[in-house]
Amino acid sequence: MNGEDLAREKSVLRLKGRAARRAVLPEQRLASAEAIAWRVLALPETQGIATALLYGASPEEASPHAIERMLRARGTRIAYPRVAGSRELTLHWVDDPGVLVEGSFGLLEPRADAPSASLAEIGLVIVPGIAFDADGNRLGFGGGYYDVLLANPELRAPSVAIAYDEQVVEGVPHDERDRPVDAVVTPTRTLLPLTTRP
Numbered sequence: 001m002n003g004e005d006l007a008r009e010k011s012v013l014r015l016k017g018r019a020a021r022r023a024v025l026p027e028q029r030l031a032s033a034e035a036i037a038w039r040v041l042a043l044p045e046t047q048g049i050a051t052a053l054l055y056g057a058s059p060e061e062a063s064p065h066a067i068e069r070m071l072r073a074r075g076t077r078i079a080y081p082r083v084a085g086s087r088e089l090t091l092h093w094v095d096d097p098g099v100l101v102e103g104s105f106g107l108l109e110p111r112a113d114a115p116s117a118s119l120a121e122i123g124l125v126i127v128p129g130i131a132f133d134a135d136g137n138r139l140g141f142g143g144g145y146y147d148v149l150l151a152n153p154e155l156r157a158p159s160v161a162i163a164y165d166e167q168v169v170e171g172v173p174h175d176e177r178d179r180p181v182d183a184v185v186t187p188t189r190t191l192l193p194l195t196t197r198p
Helices: 003-022 026-042 065-073 145-151
Strands: 051-053 077-085 088-093 125-127 159-162 183-185
Touching (some): 051 125, 088 145, 125 145
Parallel strands (some): 125 159, 159 183
Antiparallel strands (some): 077 088
């Protein structure tokens, strides 16, 4: 598949994925976030972690707030990303999510002067996205921020995408620049693609 065809397929899937997220009823979102959180915290990879990277969700995204609440109750220290430039995220410790501010793309993120965190310190990365498949391939908004982060050699933590069931598709178009996640967790399923890879 050439680059033009790949871009076209991604564009079509983004429209479908965003429509699928918007179709989740508001009253379902809270229950979904709780169900996702219980599944994420049941993963062996999340047991005993000291730190985690979360994200500021848009209203239509699967929210990591329940994950954050449960992790903080365990004593886990939480970091959030901040957009620092094209395809560049900086990570910052956030002891109180109430101090997050609206940043790039209208999403909540830490202030520029929040304490810095390094990727090597992170024990778990929770990843957003628009569409996912059973092999862990993900489709984001096209900015490449998480592809760069997931490709960073400093990353030693498992990456777990959270999504609604409606966002899981048969196949996500991708090339070598697109980085898969280690697991995809929905309210009803936990897909662990890397456990089946050689």
